[in-house]
Amino acid sequence: MVVSTSVDLLMADTDTTSTAQSNANGMTEPTHLLKQAEIPGKGVLLGWLRQMLLIREFEVRTMQAYQNRLIGGFCHIYIGQEAVAVGTIAAVNPDDPVVLAYRDHGHALARGMDPKNCMAEMFGRIGGCAKGKGGSMHMFDADHYLYGGHGIVSAQTPLGTGLAFATKYEDEVISGGKSSHVTLCYLGDGALNQGCFYEAMNLASLLDLPVIFVLENNRYSMGTAIERGTSMAHDLRLKSEAHDINHAIIDGKNVLSTYRDFKGIADWCREESRPYFVEAQTYRYKGHSMSDPRKYRTKEEENSEEANDCIATLEEFLVEEHDVTKDAFKQLTRQVKTQVRQAVEWAKKSPETPMEEMYKDVFTDCWGPYTGTSKPDMLEEGGLD
Amino acid sequence: MKVTTKERVIEFRDALREAMCEEMRNDERVFLLGEEVAQYNGAYKVSKGMLEEFGARRVIDTPISESGFSGMSIGAAMRGLRPIVEFMSWSFSLVAADPILNNAAKMLYMSGGQFGCPIVFRGNDGAGGQLASTHSWCVESLYANVPGIKMAIPYDAYDAKGLLKTAIQDDNPVFFLESERLLSTKCHVPTEEYTVPFGKALVRRSGEDCTIISFGRPLHFCLEAAEELAKEGIDCEVIDGRTIRPLDIDSMVESVKKTNACVVVDQSWSFASVGSEIASQIHAQCFDDLDNHVHRVHSDDVPTPYAYNLEQAYLPNTRKVCEAVRQATYNS
Structure with a gap:
């Protein structure tokens, strides 16, 4: 098969203004020049395939663990959208900040978090990435520059702007050099209707911040189809153009074109120190959360979307272009199944978060429980360590 | 010279x-x-x-x-x-x-x-x-x-x-x-650099008969009230909490154990307030020391009015603090 992309970013037009035009298909083409990335070789692609398989298997076992009541609270499954996390994260550097919403397991794994810590977090165990204090919606990993999943819709968009502000400030004001980072700030289509997203875009544009707002448009915010919740849903470029921010649409179900298009955008943002608004068109196969019976969409729609699956598409490409055998896929699948099974076992064995953790991390200094009857909070120095 | x-x-x-x-x-x-x-x-x-x-x-x-x-x-x-x-x-x-x-x-x-x-x-x-x-x-x-x-x-x-x-x-x-x-x-304000630590209240006026606890702007009224009450023979100790979190309840308790009376002046509304929290803690820790329950002065429980006379009547002021101290010390 041929790698298809919904937007041809390699345009002869060298106009660097940020205006964009819709093409005949209603897609938006930025009119500044973006360098198109090469599709990497077989080894890298197999790595991507492995990541996508890992995320999918991880989510299958997450659902199982949730049903077995090993996971509590709200839990949002990423199956169907794997190509977005894998393709976009592959396009940036390991020390570029990433911040996202609550459907966050896939990005955490794509970013390099060990599935053991991710699973243990959901189990509410001390081995979790946040020691069991955040749960499914709040994956934080400082070692991998992952600044959290965030549970309040769109709350992460000003944070992403702030992370980009910080890298630029560090690079330019403190180090006296050139801004050299780009922040990935993911949001769902539900976040399009929150005011703070527009405040975040306005500030990012005014302050020339290198942040990419990656909209994962899976067409539903919980049970509300995008057309029912978002005006101009058919032409979202207007949302960012109003802030002088470039917009592009990428095929979020194809990791190859996602990477190829996104890499050019990320490089441009890094170089120009400007924001971008990227709409990755995708679909979540499962419900909004574990309790969603999906009565707001048809089985036919789901079947047709699942027929165009990101993992199958990449496998097809590897077979046709790199002569990878079905056996190799089976072997990869076996590997990730083992890895995820081990993660679940590890998480089960991880001790419950100890009671003294309840009182840690409220403040950086050593404050204890607020009893209301004594001098609150301030315990002996080191009293809880 | x-x-x-x-x-x-x-x-x-x-x-x-x-x-x-x-x-x-x-x-x-x-x-x-x-x-x-x-x-x-x-x-x-x-x-x-x-x-x-x-x-x-x-x-x-x-x-x-x-x-x-x-x-x-x-x-x-x-x-x-x-x-x-x-x-x-x-x-x-x-x-x-x-x-x-x-x-x-x-x-x-x-x-x-x-x-x-x-x-x-x-x-x-x-x-x-x-x-x-x-x-x-x-x-x-x-x-x-x-x-x-x-x-x-x-x-x-x-x-x-x-x-x-x-x-x-x-x-x-x-x-x-x-x-x-x-x-x-x-x-x-000295020219040299200095800091004031959090969680350390300041006694802005020493006194023996009643502890007045407040923060920020209303302290002005508390200090004025203390001067006025001194003329009536009521000697007030005025404590500036400086920080609400952390709260230096120890200094407040120490003072109340000495004066046996307490008034909290808090410019926010009374319901579920900083004032009610401090009163609750003083009651718990000074139960046997208090001659009267802790009295509180707050803004009135209404949206802040615009009209000058209404706003003045709504906010904590010297008169309200004086009245509260007189009541707390059985001098009303």
Whole structure:
């Protein structure tokens, strides 16, 4: 098969203004020049395939663990959208900040978090990435520059702007050099209707911040189809153009074109120190959360979307272009199944978060429980360590 | 011949500026951001001249966009920068409630200790004078309920500078509540650098008969009331709590054990307030020492009225403090 992309970013037009035009298909083409990335070789692609398989298997076992009541609270499954996390994260550097919403397991794994810590977090165990204090919606990993999943819709968009502000400030004001980072700030289509997203875009544009707002448009915010919740849903470029921010649409179900298009955008943002608004068109196969019976969409729609699956598409490409055998896929699948099974076992064995953790991390200094009857909070120095 | 050096006396607003400038000179991770802080020199001239010294990269004008710039600053603080965010009024912080309460206050906890939030939110709190209800918020009781934040309320220029420096150096989010009515007040502020620690109350007047506890602007009325009551033979001890979180309840308890009477003056509304919290703790710890229950003076339980006479009647004042002390000490 041929790698298809919904937007041809390699345009002869060298106009660097940020205006964009819709093409005949209603897609938006930025009119500044973006360098198109090469599709990497077989080894890298197999790595991507492995990541996508890992995320999918991880989510299958997450659902199982949730049903077995090993996971509590709200839990949002990423199956169907794997190509977005894998393709976009592959396009940036390991020390570029990433911040996202609550459907966050896939990005955490794509970013390099060990599935053991991710699973243990959901189990509410001390081995979790946040020691069991955040749960499914709040994956934080400082070692991998992952600044959290965030549970309040769109709350992460000003944070992403702030992370980009910080890298630029560090690079330019403190180090006296050139801004050299780009922040990935993911949001769902539900976040399009929150005011703070527009405040975040306005500030990012005014302050020339290198942040990419990656909209994962899976067409539903919980049970509300995008057309029912978002005006101009058919032409979202207007949302960012109003802030002088470039917009592009990428095929979020194809990791190859996602990477190829996104890499050019990320490089441009890094170089120009400007924001971008990227709409990755995708679909979540499962419900909004574990309790969603999906009565707001048809089985036919789901079947047709699942027929165009990101993992199958990449496998097809590897077979046709790199002569990878079905056996190799089976072997990869076996590997990730083992890895995820081990993660679940590890998480089960991880001790419950100890009671003294309840009182840690409220403040950086050593404050204890607020009893209301004594001098609150301030315990002996080191009293809880 | 005796040489006398004249004590340096400066305004509250100048003390705030000195604190910020000193910290910005000491640490380039510190920057100031907010509405009109740079080119306009600050809506209340607190940041006057700072743009000139530090440049537009570190003294940053924002649009009127509290939710956006609060969240942005919190994101920057997660990376270890140390933003000072000026709210022109804490009344406007309400549109930023999600970032300041959900993100700043909880980031360290929710990330399992990985990402802190060394940030200061500062600005005017309380009635400025006939601004009506939406612009006259006293946010202390509302926000003191949330774990994860520290909260300071300076009363004079000396504390304004010392507490603000402590706030900026703190690795945790600090809500710093100033009063428009105090910005022009003056007192001695040394030239040398100093800080005022959090969690250490100050006895602003010693006395034997009744402890009056307050924070910020209402302390003015408490001190006036103490002078008036002294003429009636009631000797009041006035305690400036300085910070609400942490709360120096030990100093308050110690004083009440001496005076056996207590009045709390809190400019926020009475229901579920800082005042009710302190009263509850004093009752618990001084149960056998109190000659009367703790009396409280608050703003009246209505939206802040615009009309001058109504607003004056609504706010805590010297007369109300005097009446409360007389009642608490059975002198009414």
